[in-house]
Amino acid sequence: MSTDNLLTVSDFSVVYDVDPPVEAVRDVTFTLRRGEILGLAGESGCGKTTLAYGLQRLLRPPAVITAGSAVFHDEGGADIDLNALTEREMRQFRWDKASMVFQGAMNALNPVMAVGRQIDDILSTHRPGMGRGERRAQAAELLDLVGVGRDRLRSYPHELSGGMRQRVMIAMALALTPQLMIMDEPTTALDVLVQREILRQISDLREQFGFSVIFITHDLPLLLEISDRIAVMREGRIVELDTAENIYHHARHEYTRRLLGSFPSLTGERGGFVRGAHDDDGAVAVAGGTI
Numbered sequence: 001m002s003t004d005n006l007l008t009v010s011d012f013s014v015v016y017d018v019d020p021p022v023e024a025v026r027d028v029t030f031t032l033r034r035g036e037i038l039g040l041a042g043e044s045g046c047g048k049t050t051l052a053y054g055l056q057r058l059l060r061p062p063a064v065i066t067a068g069s070a071v072f073h074d075e076g077g078a079d080i081d082l083n084a085l086t087e088r089e090m091r092q093f094r095w096d097k098a099s100m101v102f103q104g105a106m107n108a109l110n111p112v113m114a115v116g117r118q119i120d121d122i123l124s125t126h127r128p129g130m131g132r133g134e135r136r137a138q139a140a141e142l143l144d145l146v147g148v149g150r151d152r153l154r155s156y157p158h159e160l161s162g163g164m165r166q167r168v169m170i171a172m173a174l175a176l177t178p179q180l181m182i183m184d185e186p187t188t189a190l191d192v193l194v195q196r197e198i199l200r201q202i203s204d205l206r207e208q209f210g211f212s213v214i215f216i217t218h219d220l221p222l223l224l225e226i227s228d229r230i231a232v233m234r235e236g237r238i239v240e241l242d243t244a245e246n247i248y249h250h251a252r253h254e255y256t257r258r259l260l261g262s263f264p265s266l267t268g269e270r271g272g273f274v275r276g277a278h279d280d281d282g283a284v285a286v287a288g289g290t291i
């Protein structure tokens with residue numbers, strides 16, 4: 001076991017068993033490091049969501065995992081083969097070790113239950129030894145952490161904005177201090193300012209707790225900004241995986257260059273990809289400003 005790696009994915013393949021079959025994820029191999037933010041980029045339909053759901057074993061028929069493995073290197077030292085877990089073990093694994101925040105997550109909150117209760121539910125289910133007072137304190141702490149504030153413990157989802165609701169989902173995903181958070185377009189439905197604030201928060205929380213993130217979005221400029229490394233997917237395969245800096249400055253794959261070129265904020269007036277310089281704090285300087 002390597003202490004530096006959190007997840008090893010090998011030759012992972014998923015097929016939608018329809019007619020004709022769709023090979024949505026093909027022979028995907030990568031390692032996720034402990035504490036890193038790995039961006040998963042690629043056009044709509046390239047298989048990002050299928051891969052994320054496949055790793056969490058959340059796929060339903062007609063999706064079939066046809067090959068490959070995903071091994072989670074637990075901080076306790078054990079290697080957990082995700083394909084070998086029973087449904088029950090997998091359910092426990094999901095909140096406890098690896099949680100997920102997806103695009104519509106904020107709409108998955110129970111409309112008739114105060115948000116504090118919803119956090120409490122996760123804690124009472126997964127941490128049966130925790131007393132009521134301790135759970136309440138923890139829920140308050142979590143709402144503070146994600147910038148919603150403990151005074152919202154008794155609020156119902158409809159009393160909160162979309163951004164606030166999505167932060168509540170992030171608080172829930174954090175509740176059991178997982179080692180991995182998989183985020184699938186977690187801020188796409190939100191306006192740009194709220195999106196930025198939440199991303200900064202995720203980044204801060206990552207610093208604080210040291211969890212790894214697989215961050216999925218088709219928004220490559222955003223990934224360049226927040227990711228340590230970026231995997232570029234195309235037609236079910238990872239065609240390039242490198243540091244955000246190398247993806248931006250020295251993309252090797254023609255498809256990555258084309259993808260970079262398709263974002264106006266990353267291109268010059270003639271539409272070609274303009275290579276920027278890195279400034280001191282590691283932000284990528286591009287034509288038209290720093291992103």
Ligand SMILES: Nc1ncnc2c1ncn2[C@@H]1O[C@H](COP(=O)(O)OP(=O)(O)OP(=O)(O)O)[C@@H](O)[C@H]1O
Pocket residue numbers: 016018022024042043044045046047048049050051062218
């Ligand atoms: N239930 C399904 N049945 C058949 N094919 C499916 C099903 N769900 C997804 N697919 C196909 O699998 C491929 C991968 O889809 P997936 O949603 O994983 O891509 P994505 O990169 O996450 O796209 P997006 O960014 O639009 O969510 C696509 O070709 C899609 O049409």
